[in-house]
Amino acid sequence: MIHLNEVTKVFDDGFVALSNVSLKIGKGEFAFVVGPSGAGKSTLIKLLFREQLVSAGEIIVNGRNLTELQPQEIPYFRRSLGIVFQDFRLLPDKNCYENVAFAMRVIEASRRDIQRRVKHVLDLVGLLPKAKIYPAQLSGGEQQRVAIARAIVNNPAVLIADEPTGNLDPETTWETMRIFERINQSGTTILMVTHDKPIVDQMMKRVIALENGRITRDESKGVYGYED
Amino acid sequence: MKISTAEYFITESLNSIRRNGLMSLASLMTVALSLLILGVFIILVMNLNHMASVLESQVQVTVYLQDTLKEVEVREIGTRITKLPGVTRVNFIAKEEAMNRFKQRLGEQQGLLAELGEANPLPNSFEVKLDRPERVKPVALAIAQLKGVEAARYGQEVVEQLFSLTRMVRIFGVVLILFLGLAALFIIVNTIRLTVFARRREIGIMKYVGATDWFIRWPFIIEGVLLGFLGACIAVLPLTQFYSMLTGQVYESLAFLPLLPKYPFMGYVNIFLLCAGIGIGALGSVISVKKFLKV
Numbered sequence: 001m002i003h004l005n006e007v008t009k010v011f012d013d014g015f016v017a018l019s020n021v022s023l024k025i026g027k028g029e030f031a032f033v034v035g036p037s038g039a040g041k042s043t044l045i046k047l048l049f050r051e052q053l054v055s056a057g058e059i060i061v062n063g064r065n066l067t068e069l070q071p072q073e074i075p076y077f078r079r080s081l082g083i084v085f086q087d088f089r090l091l092p093d094k095n096c097y098e099n100v101a102f103a104m105r106v107i108e109a110s111r112r113d114i115q116r117r118v119k120h121v122l123d124l125v126g127l128l129p130k131a132k133i134y135p136a137q138l139s140g141g142e143q144q145r146v147a148i149a150r151a152i153v154n155n156p157a158v159l160i161a162d163e164p165t166g167n168l169d170p171e172t173t174w175e176t177m178r179i180f181e182r183i184n185q186s187g188t189t190i191l192m193v194t195h196d197k198p199i200v201d202q203m204m205k206r207v208i209a210l211e212n213g214r215i216t217r218d219e220s221k222g223v224y225g226y227e228d
Numbered sequence: 229m230k231i232s233t234a235e236y237f238i239t240e241s242l243n244s245i246r247r248n249g250l251m252s253l254a255s256l257m258t259v260a261l262s263l264l265i266l267g268v269f270i271i272l273v274m275n276l277n278h279m280a281s282v283l284e285s286q287v288q289v290t291v292y293l294q295d296t297l298k299e300v301e302v303r304e305i306g307t308r309i310t311k312l313p314g315v316t317r318v319n320f321i322a323k324e325e326a327m328n329r330f331k332q333r334l335g336e337q338q339g340l341l342a343e344l345g346e347a348n349p350l351p352n353s354f355e356v357k358l359d360r361p362e363r364v365k366p367v368a369l370a371i372a373q374l375k376g377v378e379a380a381r382y383g384q385e386v387v388e389q390l391f392s393l394t395r396m397v398r399i400f401g402v403v404l405i406l407f408l409g410l411a412a413l414f415i416i417v418n419t420i421r422l423t424v425f426a427r428r429r430e431i432g433i434m435k436y437v438g439a440t441d442w443f444i445r446w447p448f449i450i451e452g453v454l455l456g457f458l459g460a461c462i463a464v465l466p467l468t469q470f471y472s473m474l475t476g477q478v479y480e481s482l483a484f485l486p487l488l489p490k491y492p493f494m495g496y497v498n499i500f501l502l503c504a505g506i507g508i509g510a511l512g513s514v515i516s517v518k519k520f521l522k523v
Contacts, residue, residue: 049436072440079438089433093247106439108233150437 001027001158001189002048007057009043009213017043019213020057025191025206027157030184032200033193034224035210041193044210045162048191049081050074062157079107082151082188086163088143090135090150096122097131100150107154121149125179141172145179152183159183161192165199173199200224233443240447241454248423252455255419259459259508262412263501267467269408270497273401275488280394282486289368291354292378301376302352309356312370314363319355326350351378409504416512420452424516431520441521448513456509460502467501468494 002025009018018040025031033041046052047059050066059066062080069077090099097118104114122128125145135143144164151159161180165173177199184190194200200207200223207222208215217225245252291309293302302320310318321329327348331338356371358364364382371380424431434444472490479487 075435075438075440075443077438078436081438083436089429089436091430091433093243102433103437105233105236106434106437106443108230110230111232154438 001025001029001062002191003060005058005060007047007059008055009040009047009052010055016213018047021210021213021215022057023208023215023218025189027189028184028187029206030181030190030203031192031206031208032203032222033191033208033210034195034200034226035216036226039210040213041210042162043213045160045193048160049078049083079154080157082154082156082159084144084147084151084159084161084164086166088135088140088147088167090143090146092135095132095134096127096138096146096149099135099146100153103150103153117153118149121153122146124152124182125149139172141168141175144168144172144176148176148179148183152188156188158189158191161190161194163193163195165194165196170198177203197224197226237446237450241450244423244427244447244451245454248426251419251423251426252451255416255423255455256459256462258415258419259412259456259505260462262408262415262508263460263463263505264467266405266408266412266504267463267497267501269401269404270500271467271471273397273405274493274497276397277394277401278488279486280397288358289356289364289371289380289382291356291371291380293352293354294376294378295351297352297376305374305376306354308374309354309371312367314358314360314367315356316359317355317357319357321353321355323348323350323352326353409508412504413508413512416452416456416508417515420448420455420512421516421519423451424448424513424520428520431517435521444521445514445517448517449510452509452511452513453506454509456505456507456512457502458505459509460505463505464498464501468498471497 002023004021004023007018007021008016010016021040021044033044035041043052047054047066048061050069054067057067062077064077064080066077091102094102100118100121101114104117109117119128119131122131125148127142127145127149130138130142135146138146144167148164151161159180164180165176168176173196180190180192181203204221207217207219207224209217209222209225291305293305297305306318306320309315327350330350331341356367358367368380368382371377431444471494475487475490478485
């Protein structure tokens with residue numbers, strides 16, 4: 001699903017964010033990416049959904065070689081991904097339903113499909129009763145669940161999450177993680193960048209550690225491995 | 229594009245206008261004001277142009293003939309003048325006719341002519357009209373060479389000044405119209421950029437969920453077109469009112485001033501301003517959104 005082949009990313013100012021990183025994540029896997037700040041985790045995510053381009057090497061996501069992707073193909077590539085951010089990134093003037101429906105409007109889905117799918121995913125994250133409520137009136141955990149619903153509404157093969165629990169309290173974090181697990185069980189590949197030691201240690205998933213732009217550890221049932 | 233998508237775009241742009249009420253009003257008034265000024269200048273320039281061409285078309289050569297010519301010779305000269313390049317009409321003015329016109333021009337002071345008695349010192353003449361004012365000088369020179377011609381007169385200085393004036397008015401007018409158009413575009417780009425800026429997060433999210441650039445642009449373009457069109461309407465109404473008042477006044481008291489008649493002139497001006505408003509709105513949106521699409 002995700003295949004990095006000797007990927008290097010050097011910024012204009014000469015900073016090497018990733019250096020010679022090779023990585024393979026198979027279909028249906030659930031992988032954590034851990035590491036100290038500045039290790040290159042955010043850069044990795046930006047490369048994965050082609051916000052930035054590699055300096056050397058190649059990235060293949062969902063069978064598409066991102067180094068060869070034309071600018072006008074980027075939107076269509078992104079539709080095969082779901083993305084969840086630490087800060088939720090919901091639209092404040094749209095209610096929950098509209099926020100999720102938005103991702104389907106963009107791909108010009110039919111009104112009937114939109115209604116059916118949005119209800120389904122809102123139900124999946126347990127927010128169907130709050131469909132008409134605006135983000136400002138929701139708790140952080142609920143907002144993140146809306147964002148997750150939006151990320152999966154188009155049935156992406158890969159879900160990328162950038163510290164999705166970074167702004168949540170421990171209890172809400174577990175609720176959110178259970179949703180991710182359920183999504184993963186339905187066959188979606190998940191790559192999650194996180195600083196959250198307890199969830200990594202308890203979930204016993206694959207752990208990829210990044211330090212100074214290099215992979216230092218890649219264990220199939222790993223632990224967080226850093227002191228908080 | 230699907231109908232539901234088009235519907236969505238229109239709802240989005242209307243919502244955006246409503247949400248940014250004050251900003252929308254500011255853009256609207258900017259468009260209206262810019263187009264109003266643009267319209268005033270178009271009216272001014274077009275009318276000056278019109279006056280210039282009316283004056284230009286009045287340019288003619290007056291040919292005075294020697295008194296001793298026989299009728300056949302006069303006719304011969306007339307035919308020769310007609311054959312010159314650029315001559316559109318040749319009118320023969322007999323000396324009696326010339327005297328009548330002179331008397332008319334003198335009006336109440338006709339008595340001055342009484343001393344002349346039956347004698348008529350005015351010569352026979354031709355009035356020669358030309359298709360293009362640039363031809364006046366060569367044609368006049370050619371006519372002066374003809375046998376039997378006393379003199380060929382034309383207001384050389386007046387004609388040449390007129391040329392440089394109309395040329396300047398035209399160049400100045402075009403430059404001014406371009407400049408005002410650009411200024412209007414610039415102001416609108418800046419106003420729309422503010423509403424786009426307020427929605428940059430939204431644009432970023434749209435990019436993340438896989439919206440194409442055109443999908444993101446359309447609501448903004450519709451918004452710009454609507455604001456541009458409404459702004460142009462606000463400009464067009466007082467402008468039309470003003471011009472019909474102006475022409476009414478001028479026809480009544482300054483009838484010799486050749487103003488363009490309201491129809492169809494103001495129709496063209498209004499159509500132009502409405503198109504300009506729509507174009508400026510659309511272009512302004514495209515330019516404003518451009519920067520925020522790079523996610």
